Amino acid sequence: MKLQFYCPRWGAEDLPWSAFCKKVKQSGYDGIEAAVPEQVNERAEMTAALKANGLLFIGQYFQSFEKDFDAHQKNYLRYLHLLASAAPVKINAQTGKDYFSFEQNASLIQVAADFSEQTGIKICHETHRNKALFAAHVAHSYLQQLPNLSITADFSHWCSVAESLLEDQKEAMALACKRVEHLHARIGHAQGAQVIDPRLPLYQRALAQHLGWWDAVVSHYRKEGRRVLTVTPEFGPAPYMVQLPFTQMPIANQYEINVYMMQLLKNRYEA
Template sequence: MNVHFFCPRWGQEHTPWKEFLQHVKVAGYQGVEASLPVEDDERDLLLNELATQGLQFIGQHWETVCANFDQHYSEFEHRLQALAAARPLFINSQTGKDYYSVDQNEKLIALADSIAAQTNVPVIHETHRGKFSFAAHTTRTYLDRLPNLRIALDISHWFNTAETFLHDQPEAVALAISRTDHIHCRVGHTEGPQISDPRAPEWQEAVQQHLDIWDRVVDLHRQNDRSSCTFTPEFGAPPYMFLQPYTCQPVVNQWEVNSYMMELLRKRYDSD
């Protein structure tokens, strides 16, 4: 099984696409995970440069945030259709709202399924605070009700939301692992979605809790003869990243931390 790593655009928006993608290629990533630029010229530049560099593309959807459901539904459809037209490997969507009803969120998931069927571009749904998938126990409800629902697992959000490492919810975690197609490998903790530095000794318990979950996903992929397992090291920019008081300078370099996570997991998993 191949283990592929995707570089997040998040935090690197100031870097022109061509320069950014050159850095991504040199760093050893297999592709990028990013939303699609709105402007035609910038979108074409991105897609052309991805082809030039031989990089894969995971489409990322997060922009639909309006509270009104009908407007939300329309914007969600438009954005997913635009992403699918770019022919990504798949679309990773932050879907719905934590305050929408189950019926409303399921309508959005059904819309994503319909677009995936029409375009032959899979759509999976990221576990994320503020979305239908904001917590382990609520996501379990959707996974039980929708047997074809697939997810991008970012367990850091669930640790934060539950204020535990979820040892008291093993059934919900096991079900989520069984439906995981992609992993966001940011490390969070029980009081926040991102630790300051995964290399620091004081955070090794949190790192290990995440590794234990990711190990189980990778093992299941191998048992199921999956050809690849995809990761996005997603330590993010401020306010996720810790800043020094008063000076507001980052305590670590985001690019370096994500590169560290990629190399850590490549050594751990890329043995086939």
């Protein structure tokens, strides 16, 4: 089994696509994870930069803003089609809302399943705050009732929601680790979805907890004979990244931390 690593566009939006993709390739990534630009010219720039640098692409949907469910579902499908136009390896979707009913969120998940059947593009649903799978115990119910549901595992969000390292959610975590289609490698803690820097001694317990969950994911992949696990190290910029007072300077280097996370996981799972 091998890991494929994807660099988030999030935090590097000020770079032209050509410069961003060149930097990503030089850093050792296999691809990028990003939304698809709605403007035709920028979309062409993105696809050209990906091709020029031999990079793969995972589409990212996060625009779940509409409170009205019918409008929400219509826009959800529109964005899935936009992402599909760039021929992604898969789509990571921040599906639904935490205040939609189970039936409404399940309906969106079914829309995604139908879309996958029509296009052949796998959609994985992110365990993200304020989305359908916003907490471990809530996601556990979805995973139990929807056997074909695959997730993008960003367990850092669940730590923040539960104000813990999920020590009392072992059953939910065990099931979640068996349903991972894509992994977001960010370290959360009891009071937030992102530690300042995973290399700091202060956060070694949180790092170890996340590595334990990822070990379970990798173990399941190997047991099932799956050949590739896609991973996006996804430490983000402000407001995820702490800023210094008044100057608003970031307290750590986002890009450097994500490269560190990539190397850490390469060494851990591919040695």
